[in-house]
Each structure stands twice: as C-alpha cells, then as structure tokens.
Amino acid sequence: MNKNQIEKAYQLAKTAYAELGVDTDAVLEQINQVVISLHCWQTDDVGGFETPDATLSGGGIQATGNYPGKASSISEMRQDLEKVLSLLPGSQRLNLHAIYGDFGGELVDRDQIDPKHFQSWIDWCKQQGIGMDFNATCFSHPKAADGFTLSSKNEVNRRFWVEHVKRCRAIAAEVGKQLGTPCIHNTWIPDGSKDTPIDRNGHRTLLKQSLDEAMSIDYPKEYMKDAVESKLFGIGAESMTVGSHDFYLGYAIQNNKLICLDNGHFHPTEQVGDKLSACLQFVDEVLLHLTRPVRWDSDHVVTLNEEVQLIASEVIRNNFLDRVNIGLDFFDASINRIGAYVVGTRAAQKAFLIALLEPTDQLKSLEEKGQLFERLALLEELKTKPFGAIWDYYCLKEGVPVGEDFIKTIQHYETEQLSKRQA
The missing domain is CATH 3.20.20.150 (Divalent-metal-dependent TIM barrel enzymes)
Structure with missing residues (x-):
C-alpha cells in the first residue's frame, strides 16, 4: 500500500474503534511507552x-x-x-x-x-x-x-x-x-x-x-x-x-x-x-x-x-x-x-497495541453487571476489528517499513552482509 492508502485505511479504522469509545490517536501516543x-x-x-x-x-x-x-x-x-x-x-x-x-x-x-x-x-x-x-x-x-x-x-x-x-x-x-x-x-x-x-x-x-x-x-x-x-x-x-x-x-x-x-x-x-x-x-x-x-x-x-x-x-x-x-x-x-x-x-x-485498543472500561462494566454473554461477544468481535490498519499507520508514522516490506530489507541485508561472513 502507498501512503494515501495507509492513511485512508487508518481513518476508517479510527471510526470503527471510536464507535467503541477508543481514541486511536491517543493509543498511538501510549504505545510508545511500551x-x-x-x-x-x-x-x-x-x-x-x-x-x-x-x-x-x-x-x-x-x-x-x-x-x-x-x-x-x-x-x-x-x-x-x-x-x-x-x-x-x-x-x-x-x-x-x-x-x-x-x-x-x-x-x-x-x-x-x-x-x-x-x-x-x-x-x-x-x-x-x-x-x-x-x-x-x-x-x-x-x-x-x-x-x-x-x-x-x-x-x-x-x-x-x-x-x-x-x-x-x-x-x-x-x-x-x-x-x-x-x-x-x-x-x-x-x-x-x-x-x-x-x-x-x-x-x-x-x-x-x-x-x-x-x-x-x-x-x-x-x-x-x-x-x-x-x-x-x-x-x-x-x-x-x-x-x-x-x-x-x-x-x-x-x-x-x-x-x-x-x-x-x-x-x-x-x-x-x-x-x-x-x-x-x-x-x-x-x-x-x-x-x-x-x-x-x-x-x-x-x-x-x-x-x-x-x-x-x-x-x-x-x-x-x-x-x-x-x-x-x-x-x-x-x-x-x-x-x-x-x-x-x-x-x-502488536500484542500491546491490540491491548491498548480494547475498550477495557466497557468490558469491565459488563463483567461487573454479570453480563457475561455480552462480555464474550464483544471480546470475539474485537478480534476482527481493523487492527492491522492501526498497526500499518503506526509504522508509517514511525518511519519504518509497513506490513511485509521489512522482509525485502532483511533479504537485501542478508545478501550484502550476512552471506559474506565466515561460518
């Protein structure tokens, strides 16, 4: 994906998480504390x-x-x-x-x-x-x-x-x-x-x-x-x-x-x-x-x-x-x-980013009210939320390879450096 596609996907994901009360911009500030x-x-x-x-x-x-x-x-x-x-x-x-x-x-x-x-x-x-x-x-x-x-x-x-x-x-x-x-x-x-x-x-x-x-x-x-x-x-x-x-x-x-x-x-x-x-x-x-x-x-x-x-x-x-x-x-x-x-x-x-994107207060409220079906259902729905778009945008902001792009970078490093080392 190019920069515009990553940013567009992020905006759609941001809206999806906002419906759960999660501020993705704030999350991207918090993840740097990890x-x-x-x-x-x-x-x-x-x-x-x-x-x-x-x-x-x-x-x-x-x-x-x-x-x-x-x-x-x-x-x-x-x-x-x-x-x-x-x-x-x-x-x-x-x-x-x-x-x-x-x-x-x-x-x-x-x-x-x-x-x-x-x-x-x-x-x-x-x-x-x-x-x-x-x-x-x-x-x-x-x-x-x-x-x-x-x-x-x-x-x-x-x-x-x-x-x-x-x-x-x-x-x-x-x-x-x-x-x-x-x-x-x-x-x-x-x-x-x-x-x-x-x-x-x-x-x-x-x-x-x-x-x-x-x-x-x-x-x-x-x-x-x-x-x-x-x-x-x-x-x-x-x-x-x-x-x-x-x-x-x-x-x-x-x-x-x-x-x-x-x-x-x-x-x-x-x-x-x-x-x-x-x-x-x-x-x-x-x-x-x-x-x-x-x-x-x-x-x-x-x-x-x-x-x-x-x-x-x-x-x-x-x-x-x-x-x-x-x-x-x-x-x-x-x-x-x-x-x-x-x-x-x-x-x-990624695990910590997913954790930061969780509406913890909402889940805890359901738990304390005994609404355990609702808790389980929300946890399952979270698994298919567009986390990947948030991660890609985070990498873009940080100036590092997005998605699988790092694979080619490492392959090039192997060719130019690692393969020339003595066993």
Missing part, C-alpha cells in the same frame, strides 16, 4: 566474546540450527542490532549478557570483569539513544560443568560465582548511572539435578546464602534494579531446579527484588499473564521475558499468539506498564537471525 529490551544473544546463538570457540554448556541453553551469517564480533553484532532497530517502531533497549564484554582479545575470567569491559557498549547505547540491561552469565564455563553455580557445594566454585554476580551488579549500576535510566540486572542460574536428589534443601540454602552475599551492596534504584529468574527445568536439570519459581518469588518478596517471569519457564498449562496481578500484589516491579515455548522451554521466536496477548492485555488492563519491564528471550539459529529479531519484537508490539 519499551522492549532486545536480547543481544539472538545475533550469535548465545556464544559471547570470551573465547573464539565459545561452546554452550550448563543446563537448558541450546540454540538449534546453524543458519549462515551469525555475528562473530562486537562490530558485527552492533551492525546487526542497528539494522534491527531501524526496522522497529517505538522504543527499545539493549539487554546484554556478561559474556559479551569488550575484552580486547584478552582472556578475562568472570570473577575479574569490571565496567571498563563494557564501556564501549555504554557508549554505543548513548549513540543509539537507548537504555541497557545486564545479566550475569552463570553457564558455559568450567566452573558450571557439574551443573551447579551459586548453589554449589564446592566452595571454591560457589565463591567464584558470588564474585561474578557482585561484579555484574556493579557493572549494571555504572551502566544505569551513565545512561540515565535504571539498568535491570537479572540473575538466572542453571543449577539443578538430572536425577532425583536427596539434599534439595542444602542446595537451596546455599543459593539463598549466595544471593545474600552477592547482593549485599545496595545501589541507588535510579542506577540499577535486581531481578531473579526461575525455571521449571532444563537439560541436565530435569528432576530438580534449585532456583524454582517458589524459591525466587519468596526471595523477591522478602528482599524487595523484581521477579522475572519468563513465559517459557513454567508448566505448559500455566499462564504468565495470570501471574502478573498475583505477583504485583507483593513486589514493586516485574521483569518479563517473552518467548514462545513449544512443548518445553524451546525459546522459539515470539509470535502474536494467545499467550503473549494475555500477558500484554493484563499489563494494559491493570495499568501495570510502569511496573512491568519488558524483554525478549529467544534464540533461533535455524532462520535468518535478523528476521527472527524483527518478527519477534513486532509480534510483542
């Missing part, structure tokens, strides 16, 4: 830049596929991220793992990293006009080979990981201080047991002790905020995960931390959208990791499905946007990685 943190590890399959031959190990970290063109250097990763940012409407952030430091070719172990190894990333974010989030990397390391990190009974290993998290939190605080927006530091560990353990309590006691030690320094919240992330199970941790949802929810409530809810880290029938209003009764903020689990935590590219839509709707219906921090967490190496980024991010943005 800031999504882009996970850097989609560009290189969670490899990082510590060593040239980084391999994955440590429970549940597995990128499937070997599609050509993955980033193998910081310059390539930044080039890819810049291309992604150019194809997205709205506002984004960068989410960086500790293994992606600018180490200058030196081998710097994780208990020795400090802000100087991430200064070039801070400078890059300044150039892009975006904020940055950070993660300790407690996997893919010899001291995680036995499946335990912060809950390890090997005291040398446990102390190593405590020091790593301490340093990552200091780095996060420096990031937030320099960029002028709080950096969320997320802690996830792969610790667990492949077969039935006897001493679950021992490992969880050690995990609590390690977290207390690692988070003993309080940083200003305008610089950094801590999040802790649970998981149901992972490869090599099928029978027991030390950092379960129960454990971390309790820790977050007791210590005023963010609870990270990854919608791939629960039983397939559990809904993270349902957990938001429960958790936010007891914690100040939540960190979301949006992904698409297929049968298990497979980290497929986010699509506009019912699960993601419920999450977005619950955030918007309850005015939680200032208490929910939104990030992505998928890594698909079986398709063009830039395409995966753009499809996944746009899908999440």
